[in-house]
Amino acid sequence: MVISQSSQVNFSGLTFAQAAQRLKKDGSNELKKQKTFSSFKIFLHQFTSPLIYVLLFAGLVTFFLHHFTDTLIILLAVVVNTILGFYQEQKSYKSMAALNSLLTPVAKVIREGKLQMIEAKNLVPGDLVVLTIGSLVPADGLLVESTDLKINESLLTGESRPVWKKASSNLGGIESAAEKQEQMVFMGTSVEGGIGKMIVTKTGSATRLGNLGKLASFLKEEKTPLQIQIGRLAKNLALVVAVLTFLIFFLGKFLGYETFQIFTISVALAVAAIPEGLVVTLTVILSLGMQRILKRRALVRQLLATETLGSVSVICADKTGTLTEGKMRVIDSLPEMVRGFPASKENSREILAKAAVLCNDMRDPLEVAMMKWAKKILKLKIENLKLKYPRLDEIPFSPTYKYIATLHKVSQEGPQARDVYDLLASRGTLLFLSGAPEVVLRRCQVKGEKLKAWEKKFEEYGAKGYRLVGFAYKKIQNSKLKIKNSDLSGLKWLGVLIYDDPVRQGVKEAFFKCQKAGIKIKIITGDYLSTAIAVLEKLKIKEGKLKRSEFITGEELEKITAEELRKKVGRIILFARTTPEQKLKIVQALKDNGEVVAMMGDGVNDALALKQADIGIVVKTASDLAKETANMVLLDSNFATIVDAVEEGRSLFENIKKATFYLLANSFVEMILVSVSLFFHLPLPLTAAQILWINLFQDSFPAIALAFEPEEEGLMKELPRKKNAPVVDGQMKILLF
Numbered sequence: 001m002v003i004s005q006s007s008q009v010n011f012s013g014l015t016f017a018q019a020a021q022r023l024k025k026d027g028s029n030e031l032k033k034q035k036t037f038s039s040f041k042i043f044l045h046q047f048t049s050p051l052i053y054v055l056l057f058a059g060l061v062t063f064f065l066h067h068f069t070d071t072l073i074i075l076l077a078v079v080v081n082t083i084l085g086f087y088q089e090q091k092s093y094k095s096m097a098a099l100n101s102l103l104t105p106v107a108k109v110i111r112e113g114k115l116q117m118i119e120a121k122n123l124v125p126g127d128l129v130v131l132t133i134g135s136l137v138p139a140d141g142l143l144v145e146s147t148d149l150k151i152n153e154s155l156l157t158g159e160s161r162p163v164w165k166k167a168s169s170n171l172g173g174i175e176s177a178a179e180k181q182e183q184m185v186f187m188g189t190s191v192e193g194g195i196g197k198m199i200v201t202k203t204g205s206a207t208r209l210g211n212l213g214k215l216a217s218f219l220k221e222e223k224t225p226l227q228i229q230i231g232r233l234a235k236n237l238a239l240v241v242a243v244l245t246f247l248i249f250f251l252g253k254f255l256g257y258e259t260f261q262i263f264t265i266s267v268a269l270a271v272a273a274i275p276e277g278l279v280v281t282l283t284v285i286l287s288l289g290m291q292r293i294l295k296r297r298a299l300v301r302q303l304l305a306t307e308t309l310g311s312v313s314v315i316c317a318d319k320t321g322t323l324t325e326g327k328m329r330v331i332d333s334l335p336e337m338v339r340g341f342p343a344s345k346e347n348s349r350e351i352l353a354k355a356a357v358l359c360n361d362m363r364d365p366l367e368v369a370m371m372k373w374a375k376k377i378l379k380l381k382i383e384n385l386k387l388k389y390p391r392l393d394e395i396p397f398s399p400t401y402k403y404i405a406t407l408h409k410v411s412q413e414g415p416q417a418r419d420v421y422d423l424l425a426s427r428g429t430l431l432f433l434s435g436a437p438e439v440v441l442r443r444c445q446v447k448g449e450k451l452k453a454w455e456k457k458f459e460e461y462g463a464k465g466y467r468l469v470g471f472a473y474k475k476i477q478n479s480k481l482k483i484k485n486s487d488l489s490g491l492k493w494l495g496v497l498i499y500d501d502p503v504r505q506g507v508k509e510a511f512f513k514c515q516k517a518g519i520k521i522k523i524i525t526g527d528y529l530s531t532a533i534a535v536l537e538k539l540k541i542k543e544g545k546l547k548r549s550e551f552i553t554g555e556e557l558e559k560i561t562a563e564e565l566r567k568k569v570g571r572i573i574l575f576a577r578t579t580p581e582q583k584l585k586i587v588q589a590l591k592d593n594g595e596v597v598a599m600m601g602d603g604v605n606d607a608l609a610l611k612q613a614d615i616g617i618v619v620k621t622a623s624d625l626a627k628e629t630a631n632m633v634l635l636d637s638n639f640a641t642i643v644d645a646v647e648e649g650r651s652l653f654e655n656i657k658k659a660t661f662y663l664l665a666n667s668f669v670e671m672i673l674v675s676v677s678l679f680f681h682l683p684l685p686l687t688a689a690q691i692l693w694i695n696l697f698q699d700s701f702p703a704i705a706l707a708f709e710p711e712e713e714g715l716m717k718e719l720p721r722k723k724n725a726p727v728v729d730g731q732m733k734i735l736l737f
């Protein structure tokens with residue numbers, strides 16, 4: 001139920017002048033960010049590699065042997081590694097910070113009576129903020145309206161179960177009401193259900209999140225698989241160097257070498273075995289990979305995504321806005337002739353338009369498009385219609401039950417009170433329902449042949465690739481102030497609006513590229529089955545029409561177990577009319593089959609599925625909650641961009657392998673030269689100083705050049721690599737040893 005105190009709250013919000021004055025006084029709504037990196041920490045981090053430890057030990061040995069030239073060159077190697085590594089790592093951190101700044105948090109705020117989107121940092125105490133499903137709460141605030149509002153406060157409390165919230169009944173004393181947990185919402189928490197409005201009470205560091213210093217939980221980074229693999233490689237290499245050095249030393253003593261001479265040989269061997277340029281080269285390749293993916297219109301938020309992209313074997317994509325342009329427009333309507341009014345299509349269309357205005361939260365492109373269409377049909381001010389039928393209660397739209405319901409009071413005192421096409425001629429209350437047409441129709445007084453006729457129309461328009469939204473209404477008793485589930489039946493059918501959403505250019509070619517690369521595509525959509533099938537047939541996702549075993553609906557998904565889904569999921573291409581919970585089940589089933597899954601979410605209630613996937617992907621306009629969960633953000637919302645990013649991920653991993661192989665091969669050649677000279681009692685062919693010169697200058701720069709290596713031809717014709725594939729694979733080991 002909507003709970004509000006309109007007599008005590010200014011629902012027009014602050015004026016722009018008031019907001020500017022308070023922003024100047026209280027400062028921006030931003031937490032004092034803990035610096036995710038510092039120059040000093042980055043500098044110290046350069047000395048954490050086992051390879052550096054070996055070099056420092058070699059320098060120490062040469063110093064005690066009075067080989068000061070070798071000592072200076074070894075120290076020079078450490079300095080050069082440190083400087084280059086410091087420069088590249090600092091540049092990488094700065095690039096990531098700059099890229100993340102593109103994802104500016106926004107908030108829906110009412111100022112001077114108008115709903116608008118502003119940057120969350122510009123919120124001030126006293127602002128009236130609108131909360132919707134999937135959004136992050138941008139500041140601490142007191143609820144003044146709430147409808148089935150559920151907030152996830154796990155960031156603050158650690159409790160994953162959402163908390164029910166209700167509007168305050170004590171708006172006369174905000175300070176005392178702020179102590180009541182159920183009436184307050186807090187910065188950083190997320191809206192899992194319902195809608196609401198809040199008055200901002202605290203911003204920035206004054207919020208509960210700011211006081212608790214929880215920002216670190218947002219910014220915490222973990223080691224990526226590649227970093228772990230390179231770390232293991234370094235440790236193994238250091239172990240090999242240590243073992244070989246001791247073996248050479250004792251073998252030299254056995255062969256009669258003097259201690260000083262064998263020490264010199266051992267040091268040369270240790271220096272030869274270490275690819276000094278490896279760390280710097282890898283940093284350059286990762287940084288360039290991130291920049292290349294950005295040029296292809298995808299923002300990688302974590303290096304983990306950059307690495308894992310190359311091993312993606314399944315892409316789960318939404319249809320709307322990814323395969324299609326997402327530019328919804330109402331192209332036609334199918335109104336039902338409403339009894340009690342002059343029987344004409346024009347009259348019925350006008351009633352349908354009124355329903356489109358009143359039963360509308362302007363929540364997504366569908367609702368925005370229906371509002372534009374209604375304005376053209378009605379040719380009157382929408383505000384006047386809303387005054388005439390003030391909203392009493394609502395059930396917000398949910399992907400689970402696929403409808404929105406609103407309850408309105410009929411006011412004869414509003415503008416144009418005696419319109420001949422009024423739904424009611426006297427005072428009363430009116431219930432509207434809109435959403436998926438088959439869902440709405442089932443709750444109406446439509447039976448028999450007429451029901452079948454409408455369902456046939458749904459199939460016909462869906463088969464042409466159109467989207468449909470159905471409407472119904474019901475007159476109920478005057479005293480009704482809130483909606484009950486029992487009210488949502490026996491409604492009168494008003495008809496449907498027909499939407500067009502053109503297929504994106506380049507998607508068909510991207511599908512073909514995926515098929516060649518061995519990447520499977522799964523379309524998971526909340527749209528009508530026939531509509532989704534029509535779009536996929538236009539895109540030719542496969543030769544011929546989809547077989548019955550290749551698509552499934554959400555209703556059918558509910559009837560099968562997780563094990564049955566795991567067995568079937570490989571064959572299924574299209575999942576229609578799915579809920580967020582079902583998307584999570586699909587992703588889990590794919591992962592259970594050993595797939596590396598990239599999941600595309602629509603930004604509303606998809607956070608769990610995005611987090612469960614190996615790569616979570618959202619569009620730029622997705623909700624704040626989805627962006628926080630995702631690894632990658634599509635700046636153009638195009639499916640082809642996902643494929644381009646996967647291609648860059650594969651190229652990135654290949655360049656890493658090439659650079660690693662090049663550096664290790666040169667190190668092993670030097671080791672062989674030093675070892676052979678020992679066995680045959682020959683002078684050292686290369687001193688430690690000369691080996692360092694080769695490794696630092698003759699090897700490092702060509703290895704870094706491999707970071708700029710263009711993509712190999714036929715890379716996207718190979719099957720996806722395994723997620724944990726080692727950098728040094730079996731073929732490389734054979735060539736090295």
